Amino acid sequence: MAEKQVQPVPFRGGGFTARKLGLVGPxxxxxxxxxxxxxxxxxxxxxxVLPAPSEVYAALARLVETGLxxxxxxxxxxxxxxxWSLGTVLGVAVGxxxxxxxxxxxxxxxxxxxxxxxxxxxxxxxxxIWFGIGEGSKVATILxxxxxxxxxxxxxxxxxxxxxxxxxxQSFGLSWFSIVRKIILPGALPAILPGFRxxxxxxxxxxxxxxxxxxxxxIGAYILLAGSLMATDELIAGVAILxxxxxxxxxxxxRAERALLAWRR
Amino acid sequence: MDLKIRDVGHAYGPLTVLxxxxxxxxxxxxxxxxxxxxxxxxxxxxxxxxxxRPDSGExxxxxAPPAASLNPLTFIFQDFALLPWRSVEGNIRLxxxxxxxxxxxxxxxxxxVLARTNLTEFRKAxxxxxxxxxxxxxxxxxxxxxxxxxxxxxxxxSALDAQTRELLMAxxxxxxxxxxxxxxxxxxxxxxxxxLGHRVIVLSRxxxxxxxxxxxxxxxxxxxxxMAELEAHQSRLWALIRDEAEAAEKELVGG
Ligand SMILES: Nc1ncnc2c1ncn2[C@@H]1O[C@H](COP(=O)(O)OP(=O)(O)OP(=O)(O)O)[C@@H](O)[C@H]1O
Ligand SMILES: [Mg+2]
Numbered sequence: 001m002a003e004k005q006v007q008p009v010p011f012r013g014g015g016f017t018a019r020k021l022g023l024v025g026p027x028x029x030x031x032x033x034x035x036x037x038x039x040x041x042x043x044x045x046x047x048x049v050l051p052a053p054s055e056v057y058a059a060l061a062r063l064v065e066t067g068l069x070x071x072x073x074x075x076x077x078x079x080x081x082x083x084w085s086l087g088t089v090l091g092v093a094v095g096x097x098x099x100x101x102x103x104x105x106x107x108x109x110x111x112x113x114x115x116x117x118x119x120x121x122x123x124x125x126x127x128x129i130w131f132g133i134g135e136g137s138k139v140a141t142i143l144x145x146x147x148x149x150x151x152x153x154x155x156x157x158x159x160x161x162x163x164x165x166x167x168x169x170q171s172f173g174l175s176w177f178s179i180v181r182k183i184i185l186p187g188a189l190p191a192i193l194p195g196f197r198x199x200x201x202x203x204x205x206x207x208x209x210x211x212x213x214x215x216x217x218x219i220g221a222y223i224l225l226a227g228s229l230m231a232t233d234e235l236i237a238g239v240a241i242l243x244x245x246x247x248x249x250x251x252x253x254x255r256a257e258r259a260l261l262a263w264r265r
Numbered sequence: 266m267d268l269k270i271r272d273v274g275h276a277y278g279p280l281t282v283l284x285x286x287x288x289x290x291x292x293x294x295x296x297x298x299x300x301x302x303x304x305x306x307x308x309x310x311x312x313x314x315x316x317x318r319p320d321s322g323e324x325x326x327x328x329a330p331p332a333a334s335l336n337p338l339t340f341i342f343q344d345f346a347l348l349p350w351r352s353v354e355g356n357i358r359l360x361x362x363x364x365x366x367x368x369x370x371x372x373x374x375x376x377x378v379l380a381r382t383n384l385t386e387f388r389k390a391x392x393x394x395x396x397x398x399x400x401x402x403x404x405x406x407x408x409x410x411x412x413x414x415x416x417x418x419x420x421x422x423s424a425l426d427a428q429t430r431e432l433l434m435a436x437x438x439x440x441x442x443x444x445x446x447x448x449x450x451x452x453x454x455x456x457x458x459x460x461l462g463h464r465v466i467v468l469s470r471x472x473x474x475x476x477x478x479x480x481x482x483x484x485x486x487x488x489x490x491x492m493a494e495l496e497a498h499q500s501r502l503w504a505l506i507r508d509e510a511e512a513a514e515k516e517l518v519g520g
Contacts, residue, residue, distance in 0.1 A: 173363070
């Protein structure tokens with residue numbers, strides 16, 4: 001009889017899992033910036049189309065030197081924090097009541113669904129009329145923009161809380177308030193926190209739009225001015241600041257998620 | 266405190282689930298309810314625990330529950346129903362917090378039930394870190410914390426593997442020997458019913474009616490040593506529900 005063939009079982013279980021490659025992201029970023037700089041120095045990219053990264057850096061440095069960056073950042077962050085916080089608090093409250101009370105659901109859920117997809121930028125002129133050209137309309141725009149996604153995330157989260165846990169709470173005679181605070185809210189949190197990520201991104205978009213109308217200070221105003229003067233280096237510098245704000249916000253929410261959802265590992 | 270179930274009937278819309286159910290749960294006894302899948306066992310248990318209202322009939326408490334009982338009718342669920350965001354200790358504290366017992370008294374109860382269920386060293390663990398058997402132990406500790414008069418258990422061992430089930434059954438027997446609680450124990454596992462039940466109530470397939478009530482007089486503590494006699498009880502129960510179970514199996518879900 002012939003010799004039996006011996007070979008290892010072929011491995012075919014690879015792929016389809018995310019591996020952590022921490023250095024790749026920064027490397028790609030550095031590579032793109034380097035290529036961009038080389039392109040500008042060699043004249044492949046004309047200065048009018050795109051300023052060199054070094055020029056953008058110089059624009060940023062000027063901002064810091066004159067101290068103007070603090071005026072712009074201060075104004076923007078204040079609007080962002082006030083608008084986003086108010087929108088989030090109201091959004092969680094309304095989302096909770098939609099999740100908890102049939103009457104609120106029947107009355108409010110359709111309205112939320114109808115207004116959610118409207119770009120709030122379209123309502124900006126209306127807000128200017130209602131709340132004035134000053135801080136009011138800007139904060140209101142951000143508030144409105146963050147309110148709706150938060151409502152939707154919150155009541156979606158409440159709907160997804162395990163019913164047997166609520167039953168359990170009732171079977172041990174917990175008060176209504178205890179069930180909401182100790183079972184429903186923590187159970188909805190894994191859905192609410194990702195909602196914060198989305199609402200924060202929306203808030204930054206709306207911030208810039210709102211600051212393009214009648215603002216003296218603010219990143220949006222700075223970008224608008226740079227654009228109208230064709231100062232592309234300053235324009236890109238402003239965009240870089242916005243993206244840095246976005247990164248910091250994302251990082252903060254990530255921290256909050258890790259602290260509040262530690263039980264999920 | 267005894268429980269008296271009187272002529273309970275219930276329907277979900279056009280679907281009659283329970284019909285003319287009546288029996289008693291004497292204090293200090295374990296009453297097992299067996300019956301084919303979908304015959305309304307869980308529904309009946311929810312009604313006994315006051316989580317749902319029967320369409321007809323009534324469920325009565327005879328005599329006052331012991332004064333020390335914080336929650337006379339206490340459930341133990343098949344899927345444990347532990348809050349994943351609370352530690353073992355936190356899950357037990359959850360059911361005490363609303364009673365405002367004071368820090369010292371709460372701590373005494375928590376430490377006590379953890380010791381009685383051999384969970385003391387797992388006090389700070391998260392539920393996800395525990396095996397299924399340990400999670401059900403936590404749920405039992407949580408139930409003991411409110412000193413129930415009657416434990417209502419809906420297939421408490423069904424989510425566990427055979428070995429763990431055997432261990433937990435022995436735990437439950439030991440616990441009953443010490444505490445002499447009353448219980449209504451729903452299961453579709455006849456071996457569990459004859460090991461734990463002083464009385465076994467056999468339901469027919471939907472609409473659930475009482476087929477037969479079987480009393481098993483053997484003391485719980487002796488049962489592991491007298492398996493042959495239990496086998497006889499078990500075969501008798503099986504003979505009772507075999508045909509029903511087969512017919513129920515072939516029914517389309519949702520009518
Ligand atoms: N809330 C409800 N609304 C409508 N129908 C229900 C509801 N709860 C249960 N039913 C139906 O009532 C019947 C009995 O359900 P129940 O869960 O009490 O059965 P069971 O004996 O516990 O079954 P199992 O052995 O599968 O656990 C089933 O047909 C089920 O589909
Ligand atoms: Mg059931």
